[in-house]
Amino acid sequence: MPELPEVETMVRGIAPRLEGYQIAHAQLRKTDVLRQVTKSRLIKTLEGNTIEQVTRRAKHAVFRLSSGDRMIIQPRMTGSFLIYNNPLTTAQTKYTVLICTLNDGRRFVYRDVRRLGTIWLLDETGWIAYSARIGPEPLEETFTPFVFANRLKGTRTAVKKAIMDQRRLAGVGNIYANEALFDARLNPARSTHKLSLEEFARLHAAIVDVLQRALAASGTTLRDYRTATGERGEFQFELRVYGRGGEKCVNCGKRLRMTHEIDRRQTTFCRKCQR
Numbered sequence: 419m420p421e422l423p424e425v426e427t428m429v430r431g432i433a434p435r436l437e438g439y440q441i442a443h444a445q446l447r448k449t450d451v452l453r454q455v456t457k458s459r460l461i462k463t464l465e466g467n468t469i470e471q472v473t474r475r476a477k478h479a480v481f482r483l484s485s486g487d488r489m490i491i492q493p494r495m496t497g498s499f500l501i502y503n504n505p506l507t508t509a510q511t512k513y514t515v516l517i518c519t520l521n522d523g524r525r526f527v528y529r530d531v532r533r534l535g536t537i538w539l540l541d542e543t544g545w546i547a548y549s550a551r552i553g554p555e556p557l558e559e560t561f562t563p564f565v566f567a568n569r570l571k572g573t574r575t576a577v578k579k580a581i582m583d584q585r586r587l588a589g590v591g592n593i594y595a596n597e598a599l600f601d602a603r604l605n606p607a608r609s610t611h612k613l614s615l616e617e618f619a620r621l622h623a624a625i626v627d628v629l630q631r632a633l634a635a636s637g638t639t640l641r642d643y644r645t646a647t648g649e650r651g652e653f654q655f656e657l658r659v660y661g662r663g664g665e666k667c668v669n670c671g672k673r674l675r676m677t678h679e680i681d682r683r684q685t686t687f688c689r690k691c692q693r
């Protein structure tokens with residue numbers, strides 16, 4: 419599932435090619451991805467509107483339109499963004515969900531093979547309210563160890579679950595939670611409220627570091643994720659624990675343990691290095 423580095427990479431790839439362009443025509447080919455909006459309202463809002471800004475919030479791509487409305491796309495497992503200079507061929511049309519024809523004739527496409535992704539439309543007020551319910555962005559300067567500890571300290575759940583909770587922290591999913599906890603030498607099952615300030619600071623640093631390194635590598639491609647230019651990310655070659663259950667720990671050589679006990683998702687960790 420695309421997490422912060424992957425969605426950020428996708429957004430950075432398309433933003434300069436979309437911002438300032440008007441949507442002349444919009445075609446929605448599948449409606450099961452829609453949330454809080456009907457097909458007719460989405461089309462009516464998009465057509466004639468200008469894409470003013472494309473940004474990321476948590477794992478969402480946010481398209482701010484000149485009307486103040488936001489089209490929010492969460493690409494989830496198999497969603498991707500593509501831009502074509504010419505009308506789409508039949509092969510290119512396959513799996514497309516949304517096709518926006520821009521005023522210069524190019525096509526902006528949201529493609530989603532399994533359609534686990536979602537498209538929302540919120541007005542300015544709705545967007546501000548929604549965004550306020552999401553936790554801080556870990557790559558913003560205002561995200562300090564103090565802000566992080568404050569957001570998490572009240573929770574008794576396993577620390578891995580706490581850092582993946584989008585209301586407490588934006589953008590971290592299963593891959594980067596596993597990696598950050600390994601780098602911070604913390605057992606993923608630890609109760610969050612029992613972490614010391616020093617451990618919060620270590621985890622904060624590990625989260626920021628792994629997200630920055632993953633972003634520099636254009637994200638992690640395990641299966642479907644591609645950048646806006648169709649390339650694979652490269653961070654999968656730098657993963658230290660995720661997907662490596664049974665392999666040797668890069669620090670101590672002990673076999674990494676994989677469990678589904680914490681949150682039913684894959685958690686891989688080293689029992690010796692992570693306490």
Ligand SMILES: [Zn+2]
Binds near residue numbers: 670672688690
């Ligand atoms: Zn180890």
